[in-house]
Amino acid sequence: MSWKSLSWKIILLILIGSLIFIWLIKAPILSWYLSDKLKVPVSLGSISIWPSETTIRDFRIVNPRGFTMKSAFEADTTNIKYRWHNLRATTSEIDLIDVDGIFLGIECSNPLCRKNNWTAIGAKMAQKKANQKKRQEVIHKLILRNMTVEVRGLGLGKPPFTKKIDYLEFNEISSEKGFPTDKLIKAIFQGVGLQDYILDLLNPQDAIKKLLPNGLFGDAE
Numbered sequence: 001m002s003w004k005s006l007s008w009k010i011i012l013l014i015l016i017g018s019l020i021f022i023w024l025i026k027a028p029i030l031s032w033y034l035s036d037k038l039k040v041p042v043s044l045g046s047i048s049i050w051p052s053e054t055t056i057r058d059f060r061i062v063n064p065r066g067f068t069m070k071s072a073f074e075a076d077t078t079n080i081k082y083r084w085h086n087l088r089a090t091t092s093e094i095d096l097i098d099v100d101g102i103f104l105g106i107e108c109s110n111p112l113c114r115k116n117n118w119t120a121i122g123a124k125m126a127q128k129k130a131n132q133k134k135r136q137e138v139i140h141k142l143i144l145r146n147m148t149v150e151v152r153g154l155g156l157g158k159p160p161f162t163k164k165i166d167y168l169e170f171n172e173i174s175s176e177k178g179f180p181t182d183k184l185i186k187a188i189f190q191g192v193g194l195q196d197y198i199l200d201l202l203n204p205q206d207a208i209k210k211l212l213p214n215g216l217f218g219d220a221e
Contacts, residue, residue, distance in 0.1 A: 040125065040181075041061070042060065042062070044060065055078070056078040057076065060074045067117045074105075075100070075103075076100055076101025077101060078097065079097070081098075083095065091136045094140065095141065096143070098145070099143065102144055103147075104192070108151065108197075113154050113196075116197055118197060122198060137175055137179050138180075139180065139184070140171065142170040143168070144168040146166065147165040147166075147168070148162065148164050149163040149164075149194070150162050163192060170191070185198060
């Protein structure tokens, strides 16, 4: 066997080994990718990827530091359907995101819950979006199934508030500044009737101002 033939076999084995390694660690890679896209820490258990469909299991959005609840959002299964050429087009399109077995946790920082874990997440998202390149992304349909909402710390000495919702559906969620994370959150909170808890997400500049030194924005309203 020639040295040239042996070299090609070694290179081929290295490539095959690399592909197998990437496939085995695809869940951590996607966790990193979604954390970058969503602008919040994300973890997931496993993932199945196909040309027109992806299934994610045990999806979790981690709460910022300082909150006792470990998760802000959890989902048992998330099924995403798309057409590859539309996903990579100038306007990126996702046909369907179908989420089942959901936990939405809201931990209040004051009795009225105007400050909570989700306003903290929203502030980070708004701050990072300021430097984000514009690229429109559209989710044509979002379905949420079997959702449990838990609110902690609302009012003085009140026990946690729990609400169960069987089904929610939203259509044509889009953004011209990348993945429409803030609009997804707004849609979910409005769907469960808790939109007053995320007013900072409705005015992202106000969320950024709270993180920056006084006077940086001037006196403009």
